[in-house]
Amino acid sequence: MIEPSPATTRVAAFEVFLTRYLNPDGSLTADPPAFARDREQARAMYALMVRTRLFDRKAVALQRTGLLGTYAAVLGQEAIGTAIGHALAAEDIFIPAYREYAAQFARGVPMHAILQYWGGDERGMAYPEGTPSHHDFPLSVPIATHVPHAIGVAYAIKLKQERRVVMASCGDGATSKGDWYEAISAARIWNLPIVFLVSNNGWAISMPSHRQTGAATFAQKGLAGGLPSEQVDGNDVIATRAVLAAAIERARDGGGPSLVEALTYRLHDHTTADDARRYRAEAEVAAAWERCPLKRYKAYLEAAGFWSADDEAALVADGTAAAEAAAQTFLNLPPQAPEAIFDHLYAELPSSMRWQRDEVRARGPVDGGH
Amino acid sequence: MIEPSPATTRVAAFEVFLTRYLNPDGSLTADPPAFARDREQARAMYALMVRTRLFDRKAVALQRTGLLGTYAAVLGQEAIGTAIGHALAAEDIFIPAYREYAAQFARGVPMHAILQYWGGDERGMAYPEGTPSHHDFPLSVPIATHVPHAIGVAYAIKLKQERRVVMASCGDGATSKGDWYEAISAARIWNLPIVFLVSNNGWAISMPSHRQTGAATFAQKGLAGGLPSEQVDGNDVIATRAVLAAAIERARDGGGPSLVEALTYRLHDHTTADDARRYRAEAEVAAAWERCPLKRYKAYLEAAGFWSADDEAALVADGTAAAEAAAQTFLNLPPQAPEAIFDHLYAELPSSMRWQRDEVRARGPVDGGH
Amino acid sequence: MADLALIEAVNLALASEMQRDARVVVLGEDIGRNGGVFRATLGLLDRYGPERVIDTPLAEMLVAAMAIGLSTQGIRAVAEIQFSGFLYPCLDQVVNHATRYRNRTRGRLSCPLVIRAPNGGGIHAPEHHSESLEATFAHLPGLRVVAPSSPARAYGLLLAAIRDPDPVIFLEPTRLYRLFKQPVEDSGEALPLDTCFIDRSGTDITLVSWGAMMHDTRLAADRLAEDGISAEIIDVATLKPLDLDTILESVAKTGRCVIVSESARAGGWASEIAAGLAEHGLLSLFAPVMRVAGYDTPMPLARQERVYIPDVSRILHEVRKVFEMAPR
Amino acid sequence: MADLALIEAVNLALASEMQRDARVVVLGEDIGRNGGVFRATLGLLDRYGPERVIDTPLAEMLVAAMAIGLSTQGIRAVAEIQFSGFLYPCLDQVVNHATRYRNRTRGRLSCPLVIRAPNGGGIHAPEHHSESLEATFAHLPGLRVVAPSSPARAYGLLLAAIRDPDPVIFLEPTRLYRLFKQPVEDSGEALPLDTCFIDRSGTDITLVSWGAMMHDTRLAADRLAEDGISAEIIDVATLKPLDLDTILESVAKTGRCVIVSESARAGGWASEIAAGLAEHGLLSLFAPVMRVAGYDTPMPLARQERVYIPDVSRILHEVRKVFEMAPR
Ligand SMILES: Cc1ncc(C[n+]2csc(CCOP(=O)(O)OP(=O)(O)O)c2C)c(N)n1
Numbered sequence A, B: 001m002i003e004p005s006p007a008t009t010r011v012a013a014f015e016v017f018l019t020r021y022l023n024p025d026g027s028l029t030a031d032p033p034a035f036a037r038d039r040e041q042a043r044a045m046y047a048l049m050v051r052t053r054l055f056d057r058k059a060v061a062l063q064r065t066g067l068l069g070t071y072a073a074v075l076g077q078e079a080i081g082t083a084i085g086h087a088l089a090a091e092d093i094f095i096p097a098y099r100e101y102a103a104q105f106a107r108g109v110p111m112h113a114i115l116q117y118w119g120g121d122e123r124g125m126a127y128p129e130g131t132p133s134h135h136d137f138p139l140s141v142p143i144a145t146h147v148p149h150a151i152g153v154a155y156a157i158k159l160k161q162e163r164r165v166v167m168a169s170c171g172d173g174a175t176s177k178g179d180w181y182e183a184i185s186a187a188r189i190w191n192l193p194i195v196f197l198v199s200n201n202g203w204a205i206s207m208p209s210h211r212q213t214g215a216a217t218f219a220q221k222g223l224a225g226g227l228p229s230e231q232v233d234g235n236d237v238i239a240t241r242a243v244l245a246a247a248i249e250r251a252r253d254g255g256g257p258s259l260v261e262a263l264t265y266r267l268h269d270h271t272t273a274d275d276a277r278r279y280r281a282e283a284e285v286a287a288a289w290e291r292c293p294l295k296r297y298k299a300y301l302e303a304a305g306f307w308s309a310d311d312e313a314a315l316v317a318d319g320t321a322a323a324e325a326a327a328q329t330f331l332n333l334p335p336q337a338p339e340a341i342f343d344h345l346y347a348e349l350p351s352s353m354r355w356q357r358d359e360v361r362a363r364g365p366v367d368g369g370h
Numbered sequence C, D: 001m002a003d004l005a006l007i008e009a010v011n012l013a014l015a016s017e018m019q020r021d022a023r024v025v026v027l028g029e030d031i032g033r034n035g036g037v038f039r040a041t042l043g044l045l046d047r048y049g050p051e052r053v054i055d056t057p058l059a060e061m062l063v064a065a066m067a068i069g070l071s072t073q074g075i076r077a078v079a080e081i082q083f084s085g086f087l088y089p090c091l092d093q094v095v096n097h098a099t100r101y102r103n104r105t106r107g108r109l110s111c112p113l114v115i116r117a118p119n120g121g122g123i124h125a126p127e128h129h130s131e132s133l134e135a136t137f138a139h140l141p142g143l144r145v146v147a148p149s150s151p152a153r154a155y156g157l158l159l160a161a162i163r164d165p166d167p168v169i170f171l172e173p174t175r176l177y178r179l180f181k182q183p184v185e186d187s188g189e190a191l192p193l194d195t196c197f198i199d200r201s202g203t204d205i206t207l208v209s210w211g212a213m214m215h216d217t218r219l220a221a222d223r224l225a226e227d228g229i230s231a232e233i234i235d236v237a238t239l240k241p242l243d244l245d246t247i248l249e250s251v252a253k254t255g256r257c258v259i260v261s262e263s264a265r266a267g268g269w270a271s272e273i274a275a276g277l278a279e280h281g282l283l284s285l286f287a288p289v290m291r292v293a294g295y296d297t298p299m300p301l302a303r304q305e306r307v308y309i310p311d312v313s314r315i316l317h318e319v320r321k322v323f324e325m326a327p328r
């Protein structure tokens, strides 16, 4: 928009690219990368997407019947978490927003832990020892505030001369917050091994992404920090994994931070506490179903001869059972003791606070907990 | 840094331009704009730069002799404030950082008010009625925090259907802060009449600007908000005024917000409380003096036949006297009453606080005020 | 006169003042078509249009800063933050600018703005949605902090907050949003901003509270009445500046005081009131001033929130202690 | 044993602990080559290199967030914020993350970090450079807040803060940075983090203070001694968690208490202490608990800062009131 004139010189130029391998109908735009041609890997990705969708459905059902608190569904965005889960190495560190269940499952978070979290139990964030998730960060609700933690985590990695990568993910709305920008702005100063991921699902609650900012893409926000910045079709699990893996390996090899905007669509309400019909047209949602990540990837798998109707039936049965089992585990967990609210406040409870714990202990269980 | 491949498409592209009319030796890169060919306007700009420099010198001298508090000198950056002062219309609204004295003088802030501010007296921010400065914002010390006020001010202008423009200025360091980014990110949503100005003077206290961010230019940070973004040689008062005026008039005509990065150099210590020799090479400063905005513009004026040695002598005499008079006015101002700390706390002091004012009043003047 | 829930009274006050005063605008996240996450701004977009009902980007610091910018230009900006736990990014703007422009420009610029947010827990909301922020704000000079405890007070105090020439933090009791209804008249009449309400008169003990905890305090007083104890209840709806005089007068009469608040105990606003009593009410006091408050932990996730939030039994427990130490 | 000013003791503690523990890093604006605006980090860059002495971009929220990220990885991050008035952008990170990671992950992640900042006025600094933030932080659960009042305590408490497994806000008294020197031994010995110091023993009145105001409190006690009044001085250097017991014991002995603090009075930490006395010390008190504090205004610009900051005469004034109400 600034016109060159005799008094001007061009000092910088930037381009933003979008990567897509799978069209919405499942056809290919180009030769897919090796992992997508590997039968086992290709099938595993699909399985994770489907299991995540079945889990998600179960979680919503639990909430609707009063057995779970507010829940943020991931319906329609399963490809992104799946791609993360497959692109990250076990030793890498994941700092997620609150909808990346597929990635979390891949990293060892049990399904019931996610239910526990949304069910109002802190123990849902004590991810199991011996799994990659044990050193990952928990879900983060205050939007974008977790993203700058990546700067410190990645700096620590450099300091310790480890070959690990940090992935910090968030939504399109999150990119309006100063926290996000401060991280983007700083990452390249120390050439930190970070991949910033923005899941642009078209909406931040009721705000369509085109009203969130004047920028035409969310990817270009990375230019503010001098980051290699690109878009990927986030409903194309092949492209998303390929792009993330490239960014991760570049970071691992000392190539520094980058930003990936994954284009997707939130097919569900924002959370179970939201009613999206208030602010968006059903037609838009219907159209988005046509771009469903599972549908298109399944078409690819079938065309590649990697998937059959029997496979599908077995997966659905198994995934349904897993979600059901997770729900049961969650529902049967014994409650925390009331005084557990003091257990991890400090490494050791200061003596001046002991009376508070004693008071709670003396009262015992309180009505209204559930 | 992202390589196009068969699976990629280009979705956006950006360029950043730098404008310069005056080379450091005063020679022209292109035909200058009309205002620079107008004898009176051209001379007025020079006069403001020189008067600002003389004021600045006086302020530093006052601080060195214990008559003023910490002071932030503008030495070497006078062209930017001068350009702002000449580019803004009286009705426009200026939201400055803390070094834009030339612009403030142009808008009616008396020199002694600036001394008063750095001398520790709030009255230095009560800019006089009947001048444009009266509706301007005062100097802002918490870095970048004033910039997002521009969003609200400009929104109010739109709401009232006024043809006014807001200019919010800050330094290169300020562009690392979330406050600044949140403003940049939002401005184009409502296509607000704002010009964001970044005076990149090479340093933020001891941090060279290339260590402040991984971005190659500060201008490109504007791309994060989809803003037209450009660089200008901020030591070239002609280019700076031209670029700012274009951005201002575009905003006034409904063309929306933009970002200008003005390249300059801080010739002085950060403030009088700083000693820049601790962290930067004398040679760098010496080299920067070669790019001094006054020197090059004077060469231009002389070449254009707009300026003589007599003019120079008269201006220096007059400017010195003005700075001296401002110092005297400042030094002779009667102190505020102690209880003045309650005068503008609320529109009306709540009754529950009156005892505090009474207590202060009863104590009378306190030692250590000065 | 319609029976309204507290959230409806907030909505009514906003609509009513927008109707009356064209300078009033509302801004915040999801407040337009969506009507706000709690529906406080329901219908305002249709009635007053997108220019006065401003959906902002997801950036609380910006919301505060934008309200500041608007208010300096004579616009009455009423900002909504979705939950008080997301107010922290606004704090820098509030303390370094909103409360200071009038002072530092010696009256030239000022910030007649309101920042509204639901405050407190008890509705089984997700993490970070149930915090109590009043003490953090009430410590800041130049600010007003208001926390209504009923639909009628929410209506009248919100009108007052919008009309006030200085910045106001307006903390709405989330737990009471839909808990009960009350007749609220759209009278356009504001309530005073620096006077405590004597919510109920009594002679034996003074119970002081505000916001959602007023509800439990009233229930506790009912129980005390059954035991023949007459509690005076004071609603400190306008927390800052604090009207200590009304509390002192009550304690002068009752000689006993228990202060009930939901926020963390250490440095909570209950401490400020107790300190006021230690300074000005000492001679009236028969017994120690007890604070019933949240524990010095973060608000737990939903399953344990009732462990944290004071309830009737905790209030009665402290009241009983007071009467043990100073029997009638 | 060298005679050190408080800022030199801070510098010594940082250097000493960086030497002892390779996990310790310092970060902040201008802390490298420049050695920090007050020179707290002088020489550290040369001794420990740019990887452990990290000049950050100009972004306080990021500094806090980066310290959080570092600390979760076992790095002991010691962040400097240039003036406490610029701590507000850190608050969201501190309250929503630093103090919570341990709790929300049930001990899996934790944040052993320190955020240091000069606190308070009295050095004729520019606007926004003289604020007092302790109450704002001390209200937050899961945090420690420390405010030393002498070079030796600064050294020992900073070591303790760095070694503590939880987040600590370390507020250094700007006014005392270079006001006096004291022998400080580089013993590597930390001071306890949750005990008040009995700074001076006395029998007639308890003076409670912390940080820079300890200086004026000591001077006031000297003056009282001239009048034959024996003041006990308590230095609440570890504000949070608060060791009320030591204060209660003292007041049990003296029956009189004046609390001196620089921050705005309403909701200041003095109020928390007074509230503690109103609850647990009422029976010991012969006289009201007086707070000598900053007024409920922003810190004025330099010319009026002495109007705002409590001084010896204001302390003596309140002490005299106490003895008028409760003569010996
Ligand atoms: C700081 C903060 N402000 C507001 C909210 C309330 N809120 C929760 S999710 C959300 C929208 C987030 O949008 P986006 O970042 O696009 O993520 P998405 O939900 O679409 O995955 C908002 C406003 C919050 N959690 N944190």
Ligand SMILES: Cc1ncc(C[n+]2csc(CCOP(=O)(O)OP(=O)(O)O)c2C)c(N)n1
Pocket: B099, B141, B142, B143, B170, B171, B172, B173, B174, B175, B201, B203, B204, B205, B266, B270, D029, D058, D060, D082, D086
């Ligand atoms: C929020 C905040 N942090 C730190 C400071 C201390 N400080 C004052 S000026 C400055 C550097 C500003 O650099 P820049 O924005 O480039 O402006 P310049 O001084 O170079 O004009 C710093 C860190 C401050 N005033 N505010």
Ligand SMILES: [Mg+2]
Pocket: A171, A172, A173, A199, A200, A201, A202, A203, A204, A205
């Ligand atoms: Mg989104």
Ligand SMILES: [Mg+2]
Pocket: B171, B172, B173, B199, B200, B201, B202, B203, B204, B205
């Ligand atoms: Mg600079």
